[in-house]
Amino acid sequence: MIEDKNQQRTSIAQLGEFGLIDHLTKQFEIVQPSTIKGIGDDAAVMDFKDKKVVVSTDLLIEGVHFDLAYMPLKHLGYKAVAANVSDICAMNAKPTQITVSIAVSNRFPLEALEELFAGIAIAAKTYEVDVIGGDTTSSQKGLIISITAIGEANEDEIVYRSGASETDLLVVSGDIGAAYMGLQVLEREKQVFLVNPNNQPDLDNYTYLIERQLKPEARVDVRELLEKLEIKPTSMIDISDGLSSEIMHLCKQSEVGCNLYEDKLPLDPQFINVCEEFNIDSTTVAINGGEDYELLFTIKMEDFDKIKGNPNFSIIGHMTQQSEGIHLVTRANTRIELKARGWDAMSEDV
Amino acid sequence: MIEDKNQQRTSIAQLGEFGLIDHLTKQFEIVQPSTIKGIGDDAAVMDFKDKKVVVSTDLLIEGVHFDLAYMPLKHLGYKAVAANVSDICAMNAKPTQITVSIAVSNRFPLEALEELFAGIAIAAKTYEVDVIGGDTTSSQKGLIISITAIGEANEDEIVYRSGASETDLLVVSGDIGAAYMGLQVLEREKQVFLVNPNNQPDLDNYTYLIERQLKPEARVDVRELLEKLEIKPTSMIDISDGLSSEIMHLCKQSEVGCNLYEDKLPLDPQFINVCEEFNIDSTTVAINGGEDYELLFTIKMEDFDKIKGNPNFSIIGHMTQQSEGIHLVTRANTRIELKARGWDAMSEDV
Known part of the structure; x- marks a missing residue:
């Protein structure tokens, strides 16, 4: 993941909200059979048949959870996905979908968001999860990332925090x-x-x-x-x-x-x-x-x-x-x- | 929804992150049969049997999407849930679960978060959705709310944006x-x-x-x-x-x-x-x-x-x-x- 030293700066306002979402999300492909409908409607639609569905969510705030002084945006996108996928793994379930919401202040040019979404796309590909929705808006200060991860498992596979016994x-x-x-x-x-x-x-x-x-x-x-x-x-x-x-x-x-x-x-x-x-x-x-x-x-x-x-x-x-x-x-x-x-x-x- | 004029201010730091989550979420009851496990593990677990699953998510930022000068926190909590539930309704699906993540700066006392979560709880009860997860953290500036709503529907019930015909x-x-x-x-x-x-x-x-x-x-x-x-x-x-x-x-x-x-x-x-x-x-x-x-x-x-x-x-x-x-x-x-x-x-x- 070598950083792109591209110095071009395109204002996000030029694209508008819907243009921005289209631009950033067109790279996401659907690979999971449980994904019926991804980005582009009021909600995504999924079909898990007889599997159980597992959901986890995280909110990441610049200056609290990450420092862009040493965290390249592509890595940040990757890590944000990995951290949520990890929660699904901790249920002994298989991660299948994520939603990604982003809020950015105007100091971020389009190229910065492209880097972030490139990292998200690499992680989605690595972990074979479909990006099925999200929200892109502006913040008053800094970068905010909210990710929800969804996974599937058979009932007898799921592992909770509460099952340990005295001699384990x-x-x-x-x-x-x-x-x-x-x-x-x-x-x-x-x-x-x-x-x-x-x-x-x-x-x-x-x-x-x-x-x-x-x-x-x-x-x-x-x-x-x-x-x-x-x-x-x-x-x-x-x-x-x-x-x-x-x-x-x-x-x-x-x-x-x-x-x-x-x-x-x-x-x-x-x-x-x-x-x-x-x-x-x-x-x-x-x-x-x-x-x-x-x-x-x-x-x-x-x-x-x-x-x-x-x-x-x-x-x-x-x-x-x-x-x-x-x-x-x-x-x-x-x-x-x-x-x-x-x-x-x-x-x-x- | 009359506002509580209670002037008590308790610092959030006194409770710690896990104490805060416990304190704010203990009011949420599980009513949906599809909710197997709510708050308190790495992820929530749901079972939709032969139904399709519908997911939508929103990120709300103080100063961009709401102004606390005239938006009481209890109303804000209610509205944030309603807006997401509305997305599930727009798929002609039945809302069943939500996750709620919050980031707040230190200017918010515990009592403010209690108001916000009281509004969320009233909305959850009104719309009969279970609050199954979320994240509570600090922000550098203002209040940030991320909500993901989940719903269910039979395949033949779901309505997309793409189905209109010329004479409809x-x-x-x-x-x-x-x-x-x-x-x-x-x-x-x-x-x-x-x-x-x-x-x-x-x-x-x-x-x-x-x-x-x-x-x-x-x-x-x-x-x-x-x-x-x-x-x-x-x-x-x-x-x-x-x-x-x-x-x-x-x-x-x-x-x-x-x-x-x-x-x-x-x-x-x-x-x-x-x-x-x-x-x-x-x-x-x-x-x-x-x-x-x-x-x-x-x-x-x-x-x-x-x-x-x-x-x-x-x-x-x-x-x-x-x-x-x-x-x-x-x-x-x-x-x-x-x-x-x-x-x-x-x-x-x-």
Whole structure:
């Protein structure tokens, strides 16, 4: 996804609202058999036959959820879709459609919106979801993106947050913490840029972290991986706010406790190196950093043999009785009570 | 919907994001049999069995789509839901679920959000739709509301914008233009207030217009009314941007022309009086004003006898060959070409 350095600026007002919507959405093709009618009427129409329908929605605000100083618009479009698709994956469902609404202030030229929609189109193609509707309007300040994702699943496939039992194992896909450290690297480069705009950043040592921040992937593959292993999770959630916060959601809704083991946390070597460089404790980041969009789930103890050693998954703890609470068991074998300190957009606001 | 004059101000940050969502959404009950799981997981789950699913979404921005100077928050919540439910009605479908996402700046205390959600709750109850999800976050400026509405219908019930034929009759529910004039009255009162804050407005002569602006109703009853008349519209759209703009959508997508008759436009007496008071041509407002949320549809000519004289509907024109264009036939029997000059949020932005 190399950025287009095209300097042309076309005013959005030239196209008008309907012209703009036509212009931006004509690139979206319909691929899902459940999509009967996409963009262009009062509503989209879908047919899920005997499947259950799954719906999730997110609102993303410039200055709160993203900073256009280091977030290229194409990546932002991709990430906004990925984050919503991830919520559908967290239900163990198959994402099928999205709606995309955008509000922009007049400082955005048409070319900027084209970049944003190009990223949305790439994500829609990657995840095989149809863009079936949305709204395009003006904002008084900055860029606002609202995405609703729709998915389908058979009734017996759907996994809620509330199904974990006391003896279940806690499993996470991929590795964690990298997206947060990617953000730290980008924040540092922004500060350097503000002091010296001619400085050319050398980001070779940070490529994985930056990619995890700017272009996270929804784990649409996990549903299939688990199906092949013949494992159905008992509960599941995606890691958007941070591991600690998500564990607390699972525990609260399933009415269980949890022991999380520090030495089991799956950390990328680049992540560990950069934590050292920033003099930040890697465990703290792995537990509290957000936006990894990995899937966190519980499985029955008897499924241990099916999943152990699988490179896609790490067993990072086990559930307990609710009265035992939620703890991190450190390498030194001390138990520390977990507190949610995740990515809380509300409390970050000044 | 009398406003609560409670002056208490509780900071949103005190509750935290999850506390806030719990607090605001606990009033929402599930009534639709198709809702399997509402708020509280990564996604909501629905089961539409052999029905088709219909989805529509809207993004509303303070200062662009509403002005809190004269729009009480409870009314705003109600109207935001009604406008989306109206889109589902315009497909001749039955609204069943909505998601509601909100972003607010810190100037909004908890009590303001409670008012907004109280309005949403009343609308959800009125239209019998379940609130199944959403997102609550902070904005850098003002209030942002994103609503997605979901509905259901049998395949043979759904009406698109594209089904009108050359000889069909053009019909509108209710009356039109009043919401726009209600806005003019409120704008005038705002200016009076800015000059003299102690002035007590006397709005007795404007109650209907103001109600049409502040508390419009989605025409969920039209589906049933038409069913009883044994009429299935050939095309349908709701009037959000203005009659002229909506006629052009129907004509474009159905590839037909249209003659609209000035003397057939359904105008409320209060609307006509206030147009005179404001020295504005009532036909111009009826054609170009927006936000009436009435339904505009076409029916087969042979259904004329079933609908004529029905107090809920007015036959306001007929479709023609596309080559004949789209015209208003005035009382003086001159033909004026219709141009879309509707409520275009994009071009209104400064």
